[in-house]
Amino acid sequence: MLTRNEEDRVSVSLAEVHDHVHRMIVLDAESDDATRELAQKAGAEVVVRPWEGFVSARRYLLSLVTSPWVLMIDADEVIEPGLWLELESLGFPECSADGFQMRRRTVYEGKKLRRAFQPDWKMSLVRGGNAYFEDRFVHESLKVKGVVQRLRTEILHSSFRSADDHHQRLRTYARLAAQDLSDQGKRVSFANLWLRPAWRWFKELILQGGIADGLVGLKMASRSAYGVHLSYRYLREMNDSL
Known part of the structure; x- marks a missing residue:
């Protein structure tokens, strides 16, 4: 552990x-x-x-x-x-x-x-x-x-202690994900920055049935989508600094 x-x-x-x-x-x-x-x-x-x-x-x-x-x-x-x-x-x-x-x-x-x-x-x-x-x-x-x-x-x-903890972890993992994307030579596009998060939201809430968990399911899908958006936003910052 x-x-x-x-x-x-x-x-x-x-x-x-x-x-x-x-x-x-x-x-x-x-x-x-x-x-x-x-x-x-x-x-x-x-x-x-x-x-x-x-x-x-x-x-x-x-x-x-x-x-x-x-x-x-x-x-x-x-x-x-x-x-x-x-x-x-x-x-x-x-x-x-x-x-x-x-x-x-x-x-x-x-x-x-x-x-x-x-x-x-x-x-x-x-x-x-x-x-x-x-x-x-x-x-x-x-x-x-x-x-x-x-x-x-x-x-x-029980990964998240609170909403604040959840957002903090989203930011931390998004920066790490951005580093992975950078190492893979990925670039930022409109699709990656906006459409990919929208797809994540739709997939988790509708296709995977998160809506069955009610308001909590909606929160989870929305924050997951935001995490994807953050990953590419941080990747853009990394690319701009090169």
Whole structure:
């Protein structure tokens, strides 16, 4: 688990896995709250390392694991308790799969969303020797070489603490996404700056059914579209500065 000022949720996330894993490792990016103390109290080993980006941190965290299987979760995620019985029914750990994906369900303003951000399958449990992370600044994901199986058990994802936190994260991730786009040689056009966000809004709200989540679904689709717009706006600023 990666952490940076997660004192309000790290204990709950770790508590759900504590009795089912051999070892818990938290890689902390120099938190200035009680995150490290709470993680240690929950039974985790805490390693402190200066922040050098998501991919670098996750790769380093992966290198600390010596067990055959790795369960990688974030502090804003809580795994539903049915996971362990489901894995047992599949013959885990002596099974044919090399990695398992679980569906993440976003919890926003206290509501578990049915359709927003779906489908959102996250690779969370992998054979250590087969796992890797691609080179990306944002939306980096755990990959595995081999057979991937999807589980019924879900992850509850409480990514945003408030509307202000949501907007701050949008800006942060948009800048990282702009760096990815720049590295790919992408340029800004009218379509990218305005039509692409409009398509994202329509896709999430209508095609993916976010409208079924009511006002919250509308907020999520609108903010997601705004994040796409910001990415290309920041890319334009980067290109103009060259």
